[in-house]
Amino acid sequence: MINFNNDVDFSHAHFHGIQTSITHVQFNGTKTNFSHAKFDTESVSFLMTHFNGTNVDFSYTKFHGSEASFNSTKFHAQKINFAHSVFLSDKILFYEASFMGEINFGHVQFNNFTSFGDAIIDKNAEIEFNSDLSKVSFYNVKIGTNMKFGLYTKWNKQNKIYDEIRLEENDSNGLRLIAGIISQYQGLRDNYEYNFNYEDAGKFFIRESEVLRNYEDPNPFENKTTFSNKLKSAFSKSKKIEEKKSEEEILKIKKKSRFHRYVSIPFVYKHIADYGESYKKPLGILIIIFTYTMLSSAVLQHVENNLDILDAFAYGTSRALGAFVPYLDVADTTDKPWDYAVKAIALPLTGLSFIALKRRFERKYRNTVLGN
Incomplete structure (x- = not known):
């Protein structure tokens, strides 16, 4: 040297x-x-x-x-x-x-x-x-x-790091484990929270959750023939399907199945609440359902029972309140299937809104107390 x-x-x-x-x-x-x-x-x-x-x-x-x-x-x-x-x-x-x-x-x-x-x-x-x-x-x-x-x-749009973009472009060269990408998002989230930048910290948390929803880590110790490969081997004309995957194939980072990505609780959680970061989305859904319930009930009463418009809207409002709040029946009617469905939906949506609001108040308190 x-x-x-x-x-x-x-x-x-x-x-x-x-x-x-x-x-x-x-x-x-x-x-x-x-x-x-x-x-x-x-x-x-x-x-x-x-x-x-x-x-x-x-x-x-x-x-x-x-x-x-x-x-x-x-x-x-x-x-x-x-x-x-x-x-x-x-x-x-x-x-x-x-x-x-x-x-x-x-x-x-x-x-x-x-x-x-x-x-x-x-x-x-x-x-x-x-x-x-x-x-x-x-x-x-x-x-x-x-x-x-x-x-x-x-950073990239929605604070997406470059390694995740490489995964989307099928360029996983050097990306050995999803954990390496997750740790970046966790580190960036903690770093931005430490510096009171909660908006960007929330975006990194959403990206972390999205990677967990969409990708799975390769398991270098698993070298078994899958059930699907056994079926292929049984019905293949050549019957020469290899029972062992190559090391390169084993270590390749793969996307999860479409079911895990699009028909799962994380998928719903992402779209209705941004993994608990958004209170506006669940609150907006609540407002839409409440408005629909109120208007549909009011119009129905106005058309079928010839109620005055104001009386019909008063009835629709009470009906919507009764449908939204469990055990509350302010309208003098029997609950219908739609009312039970609304009650079942309203409670978790309200909970998601409170979770997001709680996070915001905690961050605001931390920013006020510790930031000064």
Whole structure:
């Protein structure tokens, strides 16, 4: 390993050629400066390089080519600055990199797939992201409260992380377990709640629940012939259906069956209450059912019994109240099947509204008491 024990200044340097390789190098000086440098080579590699000392500066640096790699790089200086850097490479890799000290990724452009997979962030480190992270993966990274996501941090629509998008595009290369995606959502949710950003925290919780509803983890220890494969083997002309799946097939992340995705309690819970995050949806359904019950009863009484419009609406309102509230029968009529159905629906919908409202009040209380 090559050691630089004094300050190193590559600021405004311009690197040309096929490859720039600064690997297995140790920078121990007070300041290591790559600010405003341009890497126009096909690939850039800082593999297993150690950045120690006081200050490491990559601000306003531009990376071109097919790959910019900081794999297994140790960023252990007191301050590391990537602010306003531009990564134009096809792949940007910080795989298994380790971070200590203060790290600034503010206003960095990650133009293509960027992986911090299996990166190690020291518990005493302070790392700030204030950039577009819509193409960034934190797979198997422990996202703690020492990671800060600023106001300019941008995710995909509904806070969907890039690894879930890769799953949807059938690109599960490197995504070994659903648990790695779930842990990202859980870490981001806890992080945003810790910083009192409850709206985005709720979106991450919804995305986490959606992944659990739609996907299942592969089981590398299960290598059995399924019942369906036995049937195929029995009725196949060739009768040469393999009894064992290949390792690649076993480890492939798969979607759950259509029944689990579309005919299940989680599916209903998602669409009527956003997994307990929305009070407006169940409340809106309650209002629609109440209004329908009231209007239909009023119109029926007006047409069949020639009741005055006001009397008919009064009857419809009392009928709707009686149908909505269990054991309450303010209308002088016998309950019909519709009334029993409304009572059965109204109670859980009311409960879902209260759950969401309870969460909001708890968060507001926490924000008021702990935020001051």
